[in-house]
Structures are given as C-alpha cells and as structure tokens.
Amino acid sequence: MKKYFLTFIIISIFCLSIFVLPVQAKNVFDGISENMVIFKTESGLPKAPDPVGVVINIINVILSFLALIFICMILYGGFTYLTAGGAPEKAKSALGIIKDSVIGVAIILIAGAVVNFVIVNIIKALK
Numbered sequence: 630m631k632k633y634f635l636t637f638i639i640i641s642i643f644c645l646s647i648f649v650l651p652v653q654a655k656n657v658f659d660g661i662s663e664n665m666v667i668f669k670t671e672s673g674l675p676k677a678p679d680p681v682g683v684v685i686n687i688i689n690v691i692l693s694f695l696a697l698i699f700i701c702m703i704l705y706g707g708f709t710y711l712t713a714g715g716a717p718e719k720a721k722s723a724l725g726i727i728k729d730s731v732i733g734v735a736i737i738l739i740a741g742a743v744v745n746f747v748i749v750n751i752i753k754a755l756k
Contacts (some may be wrong), residue, residue: 681752685745692741699737702730 706726713719 648712662711685748688744689741692744696734696737699733700731702733703727706730 703726706723707728710720711721713723
C-alpha cells in the first residue's frame with residue numbers, strides 16, 4: 630500500500646511541475662524580459678560589441694594572467710630565499726628567480742601599454 634501511495638505522490642508532483650510551474654514562470658520571465666528591453670534602450674548600451682574593444686580586452690586579460698604568474702614567481706623566489714638556510718647556492722638561485730620575475734612583470738606592463746597605444750592609434754589613423 631505504501632508503495633502505491635508513494636508512486637501516486639511522485640506522479641502527482643511530476644504532473645504539477647509540468648503543467649503548473651511553467652505557466653507561473655512564464656509570467657515572471659515576461660516581466661523580466663520587458664524590464665531588460667526598457668533598461669537596454671534607456672541605458673544607451675551598445676547593440677553589438679566593438680571588435681577592437683574585444684581584442685584589447687582579450688590581450689589585457691592574457692597579460693594580466695601572465696603578470697599574476699610572474700608575481701607568484703616573485704613570491705616563490707622570496708620563499709625560497711627565506712628558506713635557503715644560509716646555503717649560498719639556494720640564495721643565489723632564489724635571487725635569480727626574483728630578478729627574472731621582476732623583469733618579466735616589467736616586460737608585461739610595457740607590452741600592455743604598447744599594445745593598447747598601438748591599437749588605439751591604428752584605429753584613429755584608419756578613421
């Protein structure tokens with residue numbers, strides 16, 4: 630008897646979720662989509678993404694990720710230097726890691742500035 634009752638409850642819940650919930654959700658989503666249309670028209674958002682802006686954003690994300698890796702390398706070099714325990718070879722290796730990482734971060738910052746400057750000026754020249 631319990632088995633049939635449990636089966637009936639599960640089938641009833643399934644049928645309710647198929648027929649009742651989508652009708653209620655449709656009204657909610659209609660209001661949201663209307664509000665989004667109003668927001669988009671009144672906020673002045675661009676209708677299509679600017680391809681140049683997308684390229685610049687992708688380059689900036691990649692350079693930011695690389696800078697994060699080099700900063701982690703600086704932290705690793707510092708940790709290695711602190712845990713060298715007076716061993717000159719380990720300390721020299723750690724200082725080399727720190728020096729190379731700082732140079733890498735500087736190159737990435739300069740590359741980001743150059744890329745942004747060049748792309749913006751090329752776009753201005755083409756217009």
